[in-house]
Amino acid sequence: MASYTVTHQKARAFYDTYERKAELQNQTHYCPGCGHGIVSKLLAQAIDELGVQDRTVLISPVGCSVFGYYYFDVGNVQVAHGRAPAVATAVKRSRPESIVIGYQGDGDLAAIGTAEIIHAANRGEPITVIFVNNGIYGMTGGQMAPTTLLGRKTATSPLGRDAMNEGFPLHVCEMLNSLEAPVYIERVALGNNKQIMHAAKVVKRAVENQVKGLGFSFVEVLSPCPTIWKMQPVEAQRFVRDEMAAVFGLCNFRDRTKEAQARPARAASPALEDLPRLLDLGNGSGEDAVAACPPQELDLRIKVAGFGGQGVLMLGEVLAEAGLDAGYEVSWLPSYGPEMRSGTSNCHVRLANHAIDSPLVSRPNVLLALNEPSLRKFLPAVEEGGLVLYNGSEIPGDCVRSDLRMVALPFTQLADELGATKVGNIVMLGALLEATGILEQGRVVGALKRLVHPRFFELDLAALARGRGEFRESASDDYLWGV
C-alpha cells in the first residue's frame, strides 16, 4: 500500500475557521476565480515559510481585500482608504521587530493613496507592500481605476477609457522606481501557472527582505477580477496574461537587496529619571531657586514694538525671564508669523506680584517703541502716568503727552557705537531697568546668559550698561518712576 505525505495545504497563517466572518466561515468572501484569494495564499505561504506569523501585522485596506483580518491569523489593522502606507509606517516604527505588510488594491494605492505610497517608499520604510492591480474598482461595483486599460468600459467610463478624458493607466512600479530609497520593486502576474509560481517567489522575497531588515519592498500583482470584468475565470486569467501584462510589462525593476544595509537597531530608550534633563527642564541658570516672595508690589503691562529684526521679541523675553527669576508672575505674548521676519513686530509682557489675568496688554503702563510708527500706533493706549521709551533723539512734537513720562534716546545709534546695531534692544532694556529699578542686575544678566548666544553675551552686557548710563545722564532726578 502506497503512503502519501501532504506537500501543500492551507497555510498556518490562515485561520482554520473564519470566525470573524458572520457566515460561511470556511470560505473566503471572494468571488470564484478572484486573484485576491491567490495573492492571499501566496502571502500566507511566505509568512509560514519565513516563520514570522507571530511577528506579522497585516494592514488591510479598503476595497475587496478590506477583510484581510477575517483570514490571516496575524496581528491585524484595518485602515482608511489609501492610507495603509501611512499606518504601516507608524506600526513599523513603533514596533521595529514586527513584520508589517501593507496589502492594497489599485483604487486604494494608485488613486486616493498615491501620496501615501510614494512617500512611504521615498522614506524607505522597511515594510512590504503588496499591490493588487486588477484595473477596476471591485467592491464598489466596477468603476474605473487609475490602472484601467485604455478602451475598457467601466461603470464610470461607459464609452471606454479614453486617454484624452481619463488619462493613461498609471504605472506604479515605474513611478516608485524613480525614487532612490526602495530596495525591491517587481511587477508579477497571475496569468498562468508559471506566472503564479513566480509570483509566489517574489512575494516571499518581498517579505524576506523585511525579515532581513532591508528597506522598502514592493510587489505589484496583475490580478483577475472575473465578476466585474464579466468574464469566466479562465478567460480572465487569459486577459491578465495577454492584455494587462502587455500594457504594464512584467519586470523586476529594482533589486538592491545585496547592497542594502540592514537598519541599525534603535538606540535604547533613556531612563525615565533622565527625561527632565533631556527635555531641558530644571533650573537652567544653575543658580538658586526662585525667590519665594516677589520683592515688591508690581503690575507692569509692557508693550514692546518695532520693526522685525530690531530684537523686539527678545527684549520682551529677557524681561519675562528675568522677572520670573526674580519671583514675579510673568507672561510674554508675541505677534507672530511673517511679521517676525519683516514688517512690524510687537509683544506684550507682564510682570506682576499677583496672578496675571489677561496676557494681552491693551492698556500698557510701559511702551518701548523702537521706531516712530510703533510709537504712533500704541501711544494712545498708554495708561495715564505710564512710561514711554522711544528709540530716537527726540519725541515727535505731535506725540508728546504731558500725562506720561516720555524719554527719547537714540538706542540704535548707541548700539552702533558699541559695534552692533542688533543690540539696540538691550541698550533700551538697560534704560528701562534704570528708569524703573524693577529688576536686580543679576537677574537680567542671568536671563541674558540663558537666552542669547554666548558670542553676544559680553556685547549685551556692555549694551545693558550703556543703556543704564545714558538714561541716568539724560533723565532728570525724578527718573525713579512710580513703582
Add this chain to the structure above:
Amino acid sequence: MQKQLTKGNVAIVKAAVLAGCRAFYGYPITPASEIAEAAALYLPRAGGVFVQAESEVAAINMLYGAAAAGVRSMTASSGPGISLMQEGFSYLAGAELPCVIADIMRGGPGLGNIAPEQSDYNQIVKGGGHGNYRTLVVAPDSVQEMADLTTWAFDLADRYRNPVVVLADGFIGQMMEPVEFAARATLPAAPGWAVRGDAETRKNMVTSLYLEPDILERHVRKLEEKYKQAERNEVRFESWRTEDAEIVLVGYGIVGRILKAAVELARARGMAVGLLRPITLFPFPTQQIRELAKHAKAFAVVELSTGQLVDDVRLALEGRAPVEFFSRVGGNAPSAEDVLAFVEHTFPGSLPQPVAVRQEELIHG
C-alpha cells in the same frame, strides 16, 4: 520642579513626553509649527519617533498606526490641517484608538490667516468627521494648562480609547509663561488590545468596520455610552466670582483670561459680574451653567468666532436666562475694556445707581 518660562507650543511637547508620548507624526502649519519642531528635537531624545508626514492626512493615519501598536502618540495642527485630519478623527474614534491631537487655532475659513481665532470649535467639538463619534476636548487658557491638560489628555485618551483634542488658539500656543512640569516621567505599558507584532497580541485586531447592521449598532451604542460616561465624570470648568454674579461671562482659552480681567474691571465699577470658563468643551459644563442660571440674571458669551460656543451655552440654559453674544474674529481679540463696554452697554440695568457712585467719590475724595 522649578517653574520655567516656556512657550505654549513647546510646553505641550514636554508634557507629552513626560506623560509617556513616544510618537509624533505631524505636518508644519502656523501657528502650530513649534510643536512639530519641539517634537523633532525631544521625541528622539526620549527614544521616541518623530516623522514629518507628507500631509495632515498621512500624519493622522500614522497616528492611527502608532496608536494601534499601543504607543502613546500625538500630532498637532491648525484649522486647515485639522480639516484634512477629520477623516482620521472618525477612524480613530471608530476603531477606539487613543491619541492626542493639538489644534492651535488660526483664522479661517479657507486660508484665512495665521492670527488667532477660535473658529475650529464646531469642527472639533461637534465632530467634523463622519459618523456617530465625539472627540473629548480640553481647552487650556495658559501655558501651565497647555502642559497639565496635555498630560490629562493622554490619560483620558487611554481611559476612553478615544482621540482627545487639546484645543488652543494661536495666542496660547505662541505665548510664554512660567510652567511647572510634572516632577516624574511616566511610561504606561502598552494596552492589552494593541497590535504589537508579537505572539501575545497575534489575535488582536484594530478596525472600524462592522458590516452587520446589528453589530455596528451595538458598536455605536458602546461609543455612545462612553461619551455619556465622559459627560458624567470628566467635566472641568473654572468658576470665577460667580457666587453672587448677576451677569455671567462665558468664554474659553485666551478669552477666559481676557474675561477675568474684564470681571475685575466690572467689579471695580460695582457690577456683579462673574466668569464661567469651560475647561472641557466636550464634555461641556452644561449642568454647571444651568446651575448658575438659578442666581444669574443673564449670560454673555465671548468668543473669537461668530457664534459657535454660544450655541452650547444656549442649549445648556434652555431659555432659563437671556444669552448675549460678543465676538471678534480675523485675529483680533477684544480687550478687557472692550468687554466691559459691551457689558455696560448690554446690561445698563446692572450698573450701580448714580447715587452710589457719588457716595463712592465722596468717600475717596
Add this chain to the structure above:
Amino acid sequence: MAIIGKPDRGSVEMNAEECKGCGLCLEACPPKVLHLAEGLNRYGYHPAIYAGVGCTGCGICFFVCPEPGGIRVFRLDAVAAA
C-alpha cells in the same frame, strides 16, 4: 493514467463543499485529472473533483486555487515507492 500496481506519484484532496467552481485548477492541472462535478455543492456551484488517478503531486492546482483551504496535495512517500 496510472498503471495498476504502480501507484501515482501524487494525490489531491479537493474540498468540494467549499469550492466555488471557478475552474482555474482544471485549466492549470498538467495531467488534466481534475474536472467539475455534474452535481452542485451546497452553495450551488459545480465543484472541482479529482478523477482519482493520475495526480503527479505537482501542487500547481493548490497555488492557482483562490480558496486557502480548497485543495490539499500529497506526494508519494519515497520509502513506500521503493
